[in-house]
Amino acid sequence: MKQALALTILITFIVPSALAQTFRADDPVWVDNDAAIDVKHVAKHKLNDQYDFMIHAFGKPGDRVPKRAMNINTLGEVPDSSWFQNRHALRRMSVEELVRGPNSGNGPSMESPWTVIGAKTEGITPGFRIRDGRGDVYFIKFDPPQNPEMATAAEVISTKFFYALGYNVPENYLAFFTREQLVADRKAVMTDGTGRERRLEEADLDVILKRVHRSQDGKYRAVASRQVYGIPLGPFQYFGTRPDDPNDIFPHEHRRELRGLRVFAAWLNHDDSRAINSLDVLAGEPGLRHVRHYLIDFGSTLGSGSVSAQKPRAGWEYMWEPGNALKRIATLGLWDKNWIQVKYPDLPSIGRFESEWFDPKSWKPEYPNPAFVNATDEDTYWAAKIVMAFTNEEIRAIVKTGQLSDPIAETYLADTLIARRDKIGRQWLATMNSFDHFRIVEGELEFEHLASRLDLGPEPAYQTEWFAIDSVSGTRRPVRREDFQREAALFLVELTSSAGTIKVHIRERDGDLQIVGVDR
Amino acid sequence: MLALVLTMLLVPPQQPSDELTRSEELQLAREEKAQHLEAPKRSFMEKGLYEVKERKLVERFQAGFHGFHPLIGGIAKGSGFGFGTSYEISDRLKASAQVSMKGYQKYEVVFATPRFLTDRLFAEVRTTYRSNPEEAFYGLGNDTREETRTHYGLKDRSVGGHAGIRLAKNVKAGFHAGLVDVTVDQGRRSRSPFIGEMFELASLPAFDTQLTYLRTGVFFDVDTRDEPGNPRDGGRYAAKWSSFRDQNLGLYNFGQLDAEVQHYIPFFNQRRVIALRAKATVTRTNDDQTIPFYMLPTLGGSEDLRGFADFRFRDKNLVIVNAEYRWEAFSALDVALFADAGQVASKVSDFRIRDMHTAAGFGFRFNTAKKVFYRVDVGFSREGARVYLKFGNVF
Numbered sequence: 049m050k051q052a053l054a055l056t057i058l059i060t061f062i063v064p065s066a067l068a069q070t071f072r073a074d075d076p077v078w079v080d081n082d083a084a085i086d087v088k089h090v091a092k093h094k095l096n097d098q099y100d101f102m103i104h105a106f107g108k109p110g111d112r113v114p115k116r117a118m119n120i121n122t123l124g125e126v127p128d129s130s131w132f133q134n135r136h137a138l139r140r141m142s143v144e145e146l147v148r149g150p151n152s153g154n155g156p157s158m159e160s161p162w163t164v165i166g167a168k169t170e171g172i173t174p175g176f177r178i179r180d181g182r183g184d185v186y187f188i189k190f191d192p193p194q195n196p197e198m199a200t201a202a203e204v205i206s207t208k209f210f211y212a213l214g215y216n217v218p219e220n221y222l223a224f225f226t227r228e229q230l231v232a233d234r235k236a237v238m239t240d241g242t243g244r245e246r247r248l249e250e251a252d253l254d255v256i257l258k259r260v261h262r263s264q265d266g267k268y269r270a271v272a273s274r275q276v277y278g279i280p281l282g283p284f285q286y287f288g289t290r291p292d293d294p295n296d297i298f299p300h301e302h303r304r305e306l307r308g309l310r311v312f313a314a315w316l317n318h319d320d321s322r323a324i325n326s327l328d329v330l331a332g333e334p335g336l337r338h339v340r341h342y343l344i345d346f347g348s349t350l351g352s353g354s355v356s357a358q359k360p361r362a363g364w365e366y367m368w369e370p371g372n373a374l375k376r377i378a379t380l381g382l383w384d385k386n387w388i389q390v391k392y393p394d395l396p397s398i399g400r401f402e403s404e405w406f407d408p409k410s411w412k413p414e415y416p417n418p419a420f421v422n423a424t425d426e427d428t429y430w431a432a433k434i435v436m437a438f439t440n441e442e443i444r445a446i447v448k449t450g451q452l453s454d455p456i457a458e459t460y461l462a463d464t465l466i467a468r469r470d471k472i473g474r475q476w477l478a479t480m481n482s483f484d485h486f487r488i489v490e491g492e493l494e495f496e497h498l499a500s501r502l503d504l505g506p507e508p509a510y511q512t513e514w515f516a517i518d519s520v521s522g523t524r525r526p527v528r529r530e531d532f533q534r535e536a537a538l539f540l541v542e543l544t545s546s547a548g549t550i551k552v553h554i555r556e557r558d559g560d561l562q563i564v565g566v567d568r
Numbered sequence: 569m570l571a572l573v574l575t576m577l578l579v580p581p582q583q584p585s586d587e588l589t590r591s592e593e594l595q596l597a598r599e600e601k602a603q604h605l606e607a608p609k610r611s612f613m614e615k616g617l618y619e620v621k622e623r624k625l626v627e628r629f630q631a632g633f634h635g636f637h638p639l640i641g642g643i644a645k646g647s648g649f650g651f652g653t654s655y656e657i658s659d660r661l662k663a664s665a666q667v668s669m670k671g672y673q674k675y676e677v678v679f680a681t682p683r684f685l686t687d688r689l690f691a692e693v694r695t696t697y698r699s700n701p702e703e704a705f706y707g708l709g710n711d712t713r714e715e716t717r718t719h720y721g722l723k724d725r726s727v728g729g730h731a732g733i734r735l736a737k738n739v740k741a742g743f744h745a746g747l748v749d750v751t752v753d754q755g756r757r758s759r760s761p762f763i764g765e766m767f768e769l770a771s772l773p774a775f776d777t778q779l780t781y782l783r784t785g786v787f788f789d790v791d792t793r794d795e796p797g798n799p800r801d802g803g804r805y806a807a808k809w810s811s812f813r814d815q816n817l818g819l820y821n822f823g824q825l826d827a828e829v830q831h832y833i834p835f836f837n838q839r840r841v842i843a844l845r846a847k848a849t850v851t852r853t854n855d856d857q858t859i860p861f862y863m864l865p866t867l868g869g870s871e872d873l874r875g876f877a878d879f880r881f882r883d884k885n886l887v888i889v890n891a892e893y894r895w896e897a898f899s900a901l902d903v904a905l906f907a908d909a910g911q912v913a914s915k916v917s918d919f920r921i922r923d924m925h926t927a928a929g930f931g932f933r934f935n936t937a938k939k940v941f942y943r944v945d946v947g948f949s950r951e952g953a954r955v956y957l958k959f960g961n962v963f
Contacts, residue, residue: 072587072588072589072590072593073587073589074589074590074591075590077590077591080591080594081591081594081595082594082598084595084598085595085598085599085602089605089607091607091608093608094618094622096614096617096618096621097621098617098621099613099614099617099618102613102617239624242624242627242628242630242631242632243623243624243625243627243628243631244624244628244631290608291605291606291607291608291609292605292606292607292608293605294598294599294601294602294605295598296601297594297597297598297601356937359899359937360837360838360839361839361899367898367899367900368898368899369898372898373897373898373901374897376895376896376897376898376903377897377903380893380895380903380905381840381893381895381896381903384836384839387837388836388837388839388840389836389837390837
C-alpha cells in the first residue's frame with residue numbers, strides 16, 4: 049500500500065521531468081495544500097533519542113533508492129506547505145523582516161513576575177517553563193557557565209536564519225531577568241534528578257540559577273522560546289510518513305526541503321539536525337485541523353554545542369564511524385581526519401566555528417540523516433541558491449540579534465557565516481549548471497547565470513535551441529527563436545553549456561507566456 | 569497501478585483540459601491515505617528504550633530506593649568485585665555497606681559539607697570500618713620475588729575528617745585529623761600462604777600489636793584540570809603531610825609526605841593527550857621508631873605499576889612515574905599506550921633509576937566528555953601480562 053501510494057505520488061507530481069514532459073492546468077504548483085483534509089485522530093508520539101541514534105547509526109531506515117525529490121513542482125522548486133514556506137529566496141524579505149524572524153512580539157512580558165510552571169533541575173541543561181503576565185508559555189534556556197552568550201546567541205541567530213530559509217520555527221527571544229522575576233507556581237510539579245515527580249519549590253529555582261551564568265548587573269541571560277501554537281504531537285522522522293496524518297504523503301527522505309536542509313545545516317553547523325529536534329503540531333480549528341512541522345532547538349548550531357563549545361568532531365564525522373575508529377586504533381592514532389588540526393579562535397561566546405577548513409560537501413550531522421543522505425545535486429543546488437540569497441549586510445543584521453557583547457566575536461561570527469556561504473555557493477552553484485531565474489519579459493526569455501552574478505565563477509559559453517511541442521503527438525520540431533510564439537502552445541528551450549543542458553518549457557495560455565517547466 | 573503507469577506514459581505531452589489538475593491528484597492521494605490511517609507504532613526495541621527513558625529507570629536505579637543507592641565495583645585494592653549499598657540519611661549524611669567476592673567488607677558513615685559558613689570553606693567527617701582478609705605481602709624492599717606472595721588480614725576502624733578553604737578557584741588548602749585503630753590477623757584461607765608461613769613474624773614490625781594512631785596533617789591542592797573525571801588539559805599538583813602518633817606504645821610514630829603531580833598536554837584539538845603523572849611517598853621516623861609493615865607505601869597494580877600484582881613492592885619510600893599517550897578512537901572511546909616505572913626504597917637516597925621496575929601496555933577508556941566510566945588496561949612487565957577491568961580513570 050505504501051509503495052503503491054508512493055508510486056502514485058511520484059507519477060502525479062514529478063513525472064513531467066522524469067518522463068516526457070506533461071503539464072497540468074495548474075502547473076507550476078506553488079502551494080501544496082497539505083492542510084486540506086481535516087486531521088481527526090492523530091496520536092502524540094514521542095521519540096526515544098537512543099533508539100533514533102541506533103537505527104540511523106547501525107541501520108538505513110527509509111528509502112535509499114536514488115531518485116529525484118518528490119514534492120517539487122515542474123520548475124524544480126518547493127511549493128509552500130505545512131513544512132516549508134518560500135521566503136527570502138523567492139520573495140525577498142526586508143532587513144527588518146529578517147531581524148524579526150518568526151517573532152510576533154518582544155518576548156515574555158516583564159510587567160509582572162513569571163510563573164514557573166515546570167522545571168528541569170537534573171542533567172546538564174537546566175531550564176524552566178514559565179507563563180508570563182499575558183498567559184503565554186515560554187521555555188527558558190540558558191548558556192553554559194563557561195561560555196556566556198554562546199548558546200543563547202546561537203539559538204536566536206539560527207532561528208532567524210531557518211525562518212528566512214523557509215522553515216517553521218518557534219519564536220525565540222533573548223530575555224534578561226533577575227531572580228525576582230520568577231515565582232514558582234503552587235501547583236507546579238517537577239521531575240527531580242532521581243526521576244520522581246514532586247512539587248516545585250522556590251528553592252529549586254535557586255538551585256537552577258546557581259548553575260547558570262549571571263552578569264555583573266545581577267541579571268540572567270536566557271532564550272525564551274515561546275510554546276508553539278497547537279497541540280504538540282512529538283517529532284517527525286526524516287524518513288517515511290506519519291501513518292495517522294492523511295496529508296503527509298511524500299516520504300520525508302524524498303522531500304526537497306528536508307534533503308536541502310543538509311546544506312543549511314552545514315552552513316549554520318546544525319549538527320543536531322535530527323528527528324529529536326523537530327516537532328509536529330496539530331494546528332487549526334476543529335474541522336480544519338492539520339499537522340504543521342517545525343524545526344526546534346538550535347542551541348547546538350554555529351560554534352555552540354548547547355552545554356559547551358561545539359565538539360571538534362561536530363560537522364566533520366558521525367558519532368559512530370567504525371572504519372575511522374578502527375583506523376585510529378590500528379595506527380595508534382597516527383592516522384586521523386583533518387578536522388583534528390582545525391584551529392579555532394579563543395572566543396568563549398562563539399565556541400568552535402570557523403570557515404577556513406569548512407567543506408560543505410563533506411559536512412555531516414551527528415549521525416546519518418536519511419533525507420540528507422538522499423540529497424542529490426539538484427537538492428543541494430536548490431538549497432545553495434537560497435543560502436546565496438543572503439547578502440553580507442543581511443547576515444550581519446541577523447547576527448546582531450544575538451546581542452554578543454564582544455564586538456570582535458560578533459564580527460567574527462558574521463565573517464565566518466559569509467565565508468561559509470560563499471563556500472557553499474562555490475560548491476553547488478559554481479560546479480553546476482547555474483543558469484536560473486528564467487522569466488518571460490515582454491515576450492522574451494530572460495535568465496541569468498547565478499555563479500557569475502555572485503562572483504563565484506565565469507559564465508560559460510552557451511547556446512539555445514528552440515522547439516515547438518506538438519499538442520497531439522508530443523513530438524518536437526525546431527523553430528526559430530523569433531518565431532516561437534506563433535508556432536504552438538507549448539515550447540521547449542534547451543540551453544546547453546559545458547555544464548550540461550537545461551530544458552525550459554514555456555506555455556502560452558490566454559495570450560500570455562508562462563515558464564511552466566525547468567528541468568536541469 | 570500498472571495501468572496507471574502505462575496511461576501516464578502513453579498520454580501525449582499536451583495540456584489536457586479534461587485531466588485532473590496536479591492539486592486535485594494530490595488531494596486524491598491524500599483522500600486515499602485517509603482511508604487507511606493507523607496510529608504510529610513502536611518496535612519492540614524502541615518500546616524498551618522508550619520505557620527506560622520515560623520512566624527514568626536509570627535515574628531511579630542510580631537514585632536508589634527510599635534513600636538506598638547501589639554501589640558496584642571494587643572496594644579496595646585487590647578486593648575483587650564488590651557490591652553494596654549506601655543510604656542517604658540526609659543531603660550531607662550518608663552511610664554505606666559493601667562486601668566483595670573475596671570477602672572484603674567496608675562500612676562507612678560520612679558527613680560531608682562541600683560548603684559551610686561561606687562558599688570557600690568545606691569539611692568532611694567520616695568513620696569507617698574495613699576488613700581486608702587477603703592483603704598481599706611479598707616481603708619488604710625493592711627486590712622481592714614474585715614467588716614469595718603471602719597474605720594477611722587487615723582490619724581497621726577509623727574516625728576522622730578534614731576541613732579546608734578554597735584559596736582561589738583551583739586552589740585548596742586545609743588540615744586533616746583522625747584516629748585509626750589497626751589490627752592484623754591471618755585473614756581468610758587463600759591460594760597464597762599466610763604471611764607467617766614464609767616470613768619470620770618477628771621481622772615484621774607490629775604484626776602482633778593492635779595499634780591506635782592519632783593522625784593529623786595538612787594538605788595543599790592545585791587543580792587546573794579541565795574535567796577531573798576525564799582530563800585533557802591542565803594539571804593537578806597536590807601534597808599532603810600526615811603525622812601518625814602511636815597512642816598505645818609510642819613505638820610506631822612516623823610522618824608521611826604524599827606528593828603527586830599530574831599534567832596533561834593536549835594537541836590536535838584535545839583528541840590527543842600526553843598524560844603524565846609522578847607520585848612520591850616519603851616516610852620519616854625517629855631512630856627509636858619503626859613503621860608497621862602494613863602501613864608502608866606499596867607499589868603495583870592497576871593504579872600505578874600495571875603489569876605487576878597489587879601490593880607487589882613495599883617499603884618506607886616510594887616513587888612512581890606514569891606516562892600515557894591517549895588518542896580518541898571515536899566519541900565514546902579513547903585508546904592509550906602507557907609506560908610505568910616505579911620503585912620503593914628504605915631510604916630516599918637509595919632511589920636509583922636503574923632500579924626502577926618498568927611496565928608498559930595499552931588500554932581502552934570508555935568515556936563521556938566528563939568522565940571515564942570504565943577502562944580495560946593490559947599491562948606487561950617482566951612478571952607477565954595483567955588485565956585490569958576497572959570503573960573510573962587511572963589518573
